[in-house]
Amino acid sequence: MYTIQKIGIIGSGNVATCLAHALQAKGFFIDTVFSRDITHAQNLASQLHGTKATNNLHALDVNLDVYFMAVTDDAIIKTASQIKLNGLVVHTSGSVALAVLETQPRRGVFYPLQTITKNTAPNFEQVPILIEAADKTDENILLQLATSLSNRALLANSEQRQSLHLAAVFANNFTNHLMGIAKQILQQSNLPNDLLNPLILQTAQNAINNNPFDVQTGPVMRNDIETINTHLNLLQHYPQYRQVYELLSGSIGALKHQKKV
Amino acid sequence: MYTIQKIGIIGSGNVATCLAHALQAKGFFIDTVFSRDITHAQNLASQLHGTKATNNLHALDVNLDVYFMAVTDDAIIKTASQIKLNGLVVHTSGSVALAVLETQPRRGVFYPLQTITKNTAPNFEQVPILIEAADKTDENILLQLATSLSNRALLANSEQRQSLHLAAVFANNFTNHLMGIAKQILQQSNLPNDLLNPLILQTAQNAINNNPFDVQTGPVMRNDIETINTHLNLLQHYPQYRQVYELLSGSIGALKHQKKV
DSSP, X not given: XXXXXXXXXXXXXXXXXXXXXXXXXXXXXXXXEEOSSHHHHHHHHHTSSSOEEESOGGGSOTTOSEEEEOSOHHHHHHHHHHOOOSSEEEEOOSSSOGGGGTTSSSEEEEEEOSOOOSTTXXXXXXXXXXXXXXXXXXXXXXXHHHHHHOSOEEEOOHHHHHHHHHHHIIIIXXXXXXXXXXXXXXXXXXXXXXXXXXXHHHHHHHHHHSOGGGGOOSTTTTTOHHHHHHHHHHTTTOHHHHHHHHHHHHHHHHHHHHHHO | OOOOOEEEEEOOSHHHHHHHHHHHHTTOEEEEEEOXXXXXXXXXXXXXXXXXXXXXXXXXXXXXSEEEEOSOHHHXXXXXXXXXXXXXXXXXXXXXXXXXXXXXXXXEEEXXXXXXXXXXXXXXXXXXXXXXXXXXXXXXXXXXXHHHHOSOEEEOOHHHHHHHHHHHIIIIXXXXXXXXXXXXXXXXXXXXXXXXXXXXXXXXXXXXXXXXXXXXXXXXXTTOHHHXXXXXXXXXXXXXXXXXXXXXXXXXXXXXXXXXX
């Protein structure tokens, strides 16, 4: 067991905020919050116990145990080029390689695989945390930290993490967009917009409990050309959604065909 | 209150099976199950109490109270053209107009808005049921039946039901396909395929609790061209998925642009 005494949080956005709260709730001490905007840093620090706020990177104590760099992908590179910290520096991004932190003597990645907004603070126990580090000791420190927050801590190299992030774009960003289109269609038909909620939940449950390709349903799977044409017709004034409908129907059809062959 | 004494089930697939069980559980008597395949009819009838099975449409008692025609869209038209029943005949399809049943003196629609497979029998109390009927008395009978199964019974005309079915294709069929792609990406990176499950559930929760367009995240929303290029590169050997990625990113970007304008 390693003793993590003091943690620095670089960033004050959704991930920084949720992570700081989750770490403090598990007994870790957040020493300082850095943000380029001092009011953001102060706002987050004021929610924590005995935490300092700064907007000056060079005022940051270089000897904290772990620094979480929870900032945009661009800002990770920029920030890492401006300071050299003695403690373990980790970023929290799915798509940025560990190598980007090579300016830091000790570096790692601590990627919580979840959609995180301040309003929907996740229960971290349920959030898989993917760990990578430049050496074994730091890897173990991060695994220990991740295990104290989550039931699911695992190692993933930068390449795997990139693929996982790509998968998350399909499973979250794209599905969310489609559900937005669905709700808009309801609205335009004067139907209550919560009508799809049970379907949305069941769809997620089915995708969790099965290989989604094995439980695919819909007009394409039934070769129901008439319904497809009705739908395309309903979308005639929405060329963008019509194109999405056509392409996704084609993609489902292509997989169905592959399975048969 | 109307007294529904005897129900006929035409069909033996997923919807027919779940509906028959749900109706019986609420105290309705399923008199007969019809299926073109007598073993299918017998199989479903044997799961019920005192229910007959037949594969002969003309052997069906024409004086049952309500007939549920839970068969494929094509078969609804075909079946309705072959018999004339005195009771109330309803189909359970989202995409078929009520008018298709015009051969029947009393007709209606009873559409459960949920993805229904025999393995994932839904809790009908949570399933919205959309009702349409050719006259007010039959509409009330169907509302009464729907209310006894579900907390959410509502009227929708054929046009609204078609739009709702289109919306359901986006919210279920298409999102399921994308989650299948996501899980396939994990598999190809030797990552455990349940890793995305918390994200999938949270995505559904967020889409339920918000207008999904308002909580859209991802590389397109952040103008993160570098990540988009990395993802397109990862998909270089999967032209079909790459096309889906490009189109959906474009669709998200177009909405983002509209909002800004």
